[in-house]
Amino acid sequence: MRAFKVRTVLFGSLFMISSLAWIVYVVVHLIETKSIQIGAEQGPSRIGIWLAASVGFLAAIAVFGYGFRKWIIEPLEAMGRAAGQIAEGNLDIELPPSGVREIAEVRRGFDKMAAGLRESVRQQSALEEERRFFIGAIAHDLRTPLFALRGYLEGLERNIASSPEQRNHYVKVCKQKSEQLDRLVSDLLAFAKTEHTESVQREDAFELADIVQQSLETVRHAAEAKSIALRLRMPPADAESGLVTGDAYLLERAFNNLLDNAVRHTPHGGVIEAICSLTPDKAAVTVLDSGPGIPEADLERVFEPLYRGESSRNRESGGTGLGLTIARRIFRAHGGDLTADNHPQGGARLTGWIPRTSGAESE
Numbered sequence: 001m002r003a004f005k006v007r008t009v010l011f012g013s014l015f016m017i018s019s020l021a022w023i024v025y026v027v028v029h030l031i032e033t034k035s036i037q038i039g040a041e042q043g044p045s046r047i048g049i050w051l052a053a054s055v056g057f058l059a060a061i062a063v064f065g066y067g068f069r070k071w072i073i074e075p076l077e078a079m080g081r082a083a084g085q086i087a088e089g090n091l092d093i094e095l096p097p098s099g100v101r102e103i104a105e106v107r108r109g110f111d112k113m114a115a116g117l118r119e120s121v122r123q124q125s126a127l128e129e130e131r132r133f134f135i136g137a138i139a140h141d142l143r144t145p146l147f148a149l150r151g152y153l154e155g156l157e158r159n160i161a162s163s164p165e166q167r168n169h170y171v172k173v174c175k176q177k178s179e180q181l182d183r184l185v186s187d188l189l190a191f192a193k194t195e196h197t198e199s200v201q202r203e204d205a206f207e208l209a210d211i212v213q214q215s216l217e218t219v220r221h222a223a224e225a226k227s228i229a230l231r232l233r234m235p236p237a238d239a240e241s242g243l244v245t246g247d248a249y250l251l252e253r254a255f256n257n258l259l260d261n262a263v264r265h266t267p268h269g270g271v272i273e274a275i276c277s278l279t280p281d282k283a284a285v286t287v288l289d290s291g292p293g294i295p296e297a298d299l300e301r302v303f304e305p306l307y308r309g310e311s312s313r314n315r316e317s318g319g320t321g322l323g324l325t326i327a328r329r330i331f332r333a334h335g336g337d338l339t340a341d342n343h344p345q346g347g348a349r350l351t352g353w354i355p356r357t358s359g360a361e362s363e
Helices: 006-033 046-087 101-157 164-194 208-225 248-265 323-333
Strands: 204-207 229-233 243-246 271-278 282-289 337-342 348-355
Touching: 046 101, 101 164, 164 323, 204 208, 208 229, 208 248, 208 271, 208 282, 243 248, 243 348, 248 271, 248 282, 248 323, 248 348, 323 337, 323 348
Parallel strands: 229 271
Antiparallel strands: 204 243, 271 282, 282 348, 337 348
8 A cells, every 4th residue: 555644644635625626616617607617707606605615625625634533543543542551561452554644653663572572572481481491490400419419428428338338338329419410500501601601702812733732641540430432633744834812711611511411421431532623713622522422303303402302411521511601601702602403323423613813813
């Protein structure tokens, strides 16, 4: 429907009022004088003139009133009712069209606002559902080691563990459960810090391969406990510098999460390989393991907070379900990304990359 400006509508209305009055006058003149010569000596009677003026004016007012109500009053009343419905929480509104451009623009704005509010309500509902799930999962993850810890401590208190071997076993389990709780709390803090992180605050320049080497040393003890071989494949010696800019601490945390995830899902005697590679604009690190890989059904959801698939994220492996989520957020905060798939020869493959620092910037 074509819309006109209010100014155009007003000028058109004035023209219509004057035109209809003149048209009716001409008709009356023609009926009484049998002639359309307005300037003739014999004109219409005074009654005819008043009749023409009255009928023309009333007709113009009727047409103008109909258009004014249909194009202006009704849309404005509908907008008022729609505002009341929105205030009551009803976002399914429908506004009539208007031939006045300004009112049509307000109508489009109302429609966009209602659509935005519907989307906001949908997102809020999804976030609320995710929040309830998140709290329930965290409560379960906290309760499980706490119950086990309390049970073993009560056993020690009641002298159920009579032999030194049993007492050592109880103490070892208590230590493991306390470490599990510490890990969960640490991951929760990191998750909360990275939830709204869109960009990094620190802008240090460093070699990404150096951060990977530090992370490998961090998980070496856990890997040796399972007789897992750690390998690092660096770019060729004649390759350009893999200098990047960002927060070295956060990136080390991300690589720690990736390597820790690989250690937990790699069987005894397996192999974990970290491959550093460079492209003209990216510095990437790929972590390969010789574990069972990630089930196809879990690949799309492996980065969701607290998601635990059949074998990729279960409580028995000691994971909290937040490590990969935190790692991806850190990579994205650096302008890169983290992806997951399976290597054709078996095992999970996690690849993270961030933009390289240009030579001019590094200087």
